[in-house]
Amino acid sequence: MKVLVLNCGSSSLKYQLFDMGDERVLAKGLIERIGIEGSRLKHTKVGSDAVSIETSIPDHKVAVKLVLDALLDKGHGVLSSLDELSAVGHRVVHAGEKFACSVRLDGAVMDALKECVPLAPLHNPANITGIEAITAVLPEVPQVGVFDTAFHQTMPKEAYMYGIPYRYYEDYKVRRYGFHGTSHFFVANRCAEILGKPIEDLKIITCHLGNGSSITAVKNGKCVDTTMGFTPLAGVLMGTRCGDIDPSIVKFIAEKEGSVDKADSLLNKESGVHGVSGISSDLRDIEDGMAKGDERATLAFNMLSYGITKYIGAYAAAMGGVDAIVFTAGIGENCSLIRESATASLGFLGVSVDSKKNDFRGEERVISSDDSKVKVVVVPTNEELVIARDTKKLVSL
Numbered sequence: 478m479k480v481l482v483l484n485c486g487s488s489s490l491k492y493q494l495f496d497m498g499d500e501r502v503l504a505k506g507l508i509e510r511i512g513i514e515g516s517r518l519k520h521t522k523v524g525s526d527a528v529s530i531e532t533s534i535p536d537h538k539v540a541v542k543l544v545l546d547a548l549l550d551k552g553h554g555v556l557s558s559l560d561e562l563s564a565v566g567h568r569v570v571h572a573g574e575k576f577a578c579s580v581r582l583d584g585a586v587m588d589a590l591k592e593c594v595p596l597a598p599l600h601n602p603a604n605i606t607g608i609e610a611i612t613a614v615l616p617e618v619p620q621v622g623v624f625d626t627a628f629h630q631t632m633p634k635e636a637y638m639y640g641i642p643y644r645y646y647e648d649y650k651v652r653r654y655g656f657h658g659t660s661h662f663f664v665a666n667r668c669a670e671i672l673g674k675p676i677e678d679l680k681i682i683t684c685h686l687g688n689g690s691s692i693t694a695v696k697n698g699k700c701v702d703t704t705m706g707f708t709p710l711a712g713v714l715m716g717t718r719c720g721d722i723d724p725s726i727v728k729f730i731a732e733k734e735g736s737v738d739k740a741d742s743l744l745n746k747e748s749g750v751h752g753v754s755g756i757s758s759d760l761r762d763i764e765d766g767m768a769k770g771d772e773r774a775t776l777a778f779n780m781l782s783y784g785i786t787k788y789i790g791a792y793a794a795a796m797g798g799v800d801a802i803v804f805t806a807g808i809g810e811n812c813s814l815i816r817e818s819a820t821a822s823l824g825f826l827g828v829s830v831d832s833k834k835n836d837f838r839g840e841e842r843v844i845s846s847d848d849s850k851v852k853v854v855v856v857p858t859n860e861e862l863v864i865a866r867d868t869k870k871l872v873s874l
């Protein structure tokens with residue numbers, strides 16, 4: 478069975494084609510600048526060199542058509558006919574409280590996703606456009622939606638409610654949702670496999686640290702708390718997002734900047750590691766800055782590290798203990814320094830990271846010392862594989 482996985486952003490489209498017989502990726506690619514001058518497709522048939530095609534891509538329908546053409550191409554393609562495509566799985570950011578797991582897409586589900594647009598005004602419209610583009614080109618092919626918010630739907634009410642008048646929850650569904658759910662689900666389950674224990678018996682803290690970062694408490698396989706909130710702005714310091722701040726600062730900044738929209742943009746796009754360091758949102762640049770003795774680079778790094786430590790402590794308390802800590806995503810998989818510094822003061826919890834074992838990047842490994850009560854594991858995330866697996870499962874029912 479061949480499954481196409483799509484991740485549509487407002488001006489981008491990422492894709493991977495899986496052969497679900499052995500879960501192998503056959504081809505993958507990225508379209509950038511949809512609807513903007515200079516749009517292009519980068520396509521890779523696995524095992525071959527990437528091809529780059531620059532062409533006008535005015536909308537997602539054209540983008541989807543281009544992806545299918547690339548998959549069918551005699552030279553760099555991997556399909557001889559579109560009949561080989563059994564299903565398409567989509568990453569969808571927000572399903573509100575409507576879906577706690579992946580679902581087959583139909584008219585009723587699409588209506589539900591459209592109702593969630595006010596909750597994710599930047600992301601859901603792009604996801605919906607991608608689904609509609611596939612429906613237009615491949616009306617007979619079943620499609621599945623896999624939601625960033627779904628895994629977090631098991632949080633207890635005391636963890637997801639905010640201390641604001643209850644009617645904001647009843648009337649507008651203002652609550653903590655959490656994001657990166659597919660990644661937290663994947664790495665928590667993989668961690669349990671690595672430890673050789675049923676996930677139902679484990680308390681795991683998963684640290685997804687990328688451009689956007691979130692930390693999740695996974696008790697017995699279920700999410701019980703997560704750092705991102707109503708939007709992905711909450712939690713630890715991120716590349717350009719501020720993370721947790723006193724909400725009154727929003728009003729203060731809005732008055733200084735002249736509008737709430739400008740304050741919102743400043744907190745999303747000019748804050749975080751970038752805003753504090755004044756250098757970059759990329760942790761590699763921050764590490765370079767630290768090596769040169771740059772104080773603000775060091776401060777940004779320490780703020781991120783401290784935030785991770787603090788949440789690990791909080792979630793160990795929330796779960797009544799912790800058996801394993803997982804690091805994943807661009808920073809979690811690649812930055813040994815943050816793994817070491819964020820866990821350095823956690824000896825009292827039974828966490829001991831072995832510096833030698835930790836000295837690597839980009840692989841799956843246990844980095845805790847042999848006598849560490851709490852296992853610390855690096856697991857490269859694979860959201861696309863979860864989407865492909867859920868898609869296969871749902872269309873096979």
Ligand code: ADP
Pocket residue numbers: 686687688689716758759760761806807808811812838
């Ligand atoms: P996204 O949230 O966009 O999916 P990623 O998970 O790809 O982001 O993470 C991107 C971040 O990973 C970069 O901004 C960079 O800070 C970090 N990163 C990647 N490689 C390294 C590395 N070798 N050392 C430190 N940080 C790294």
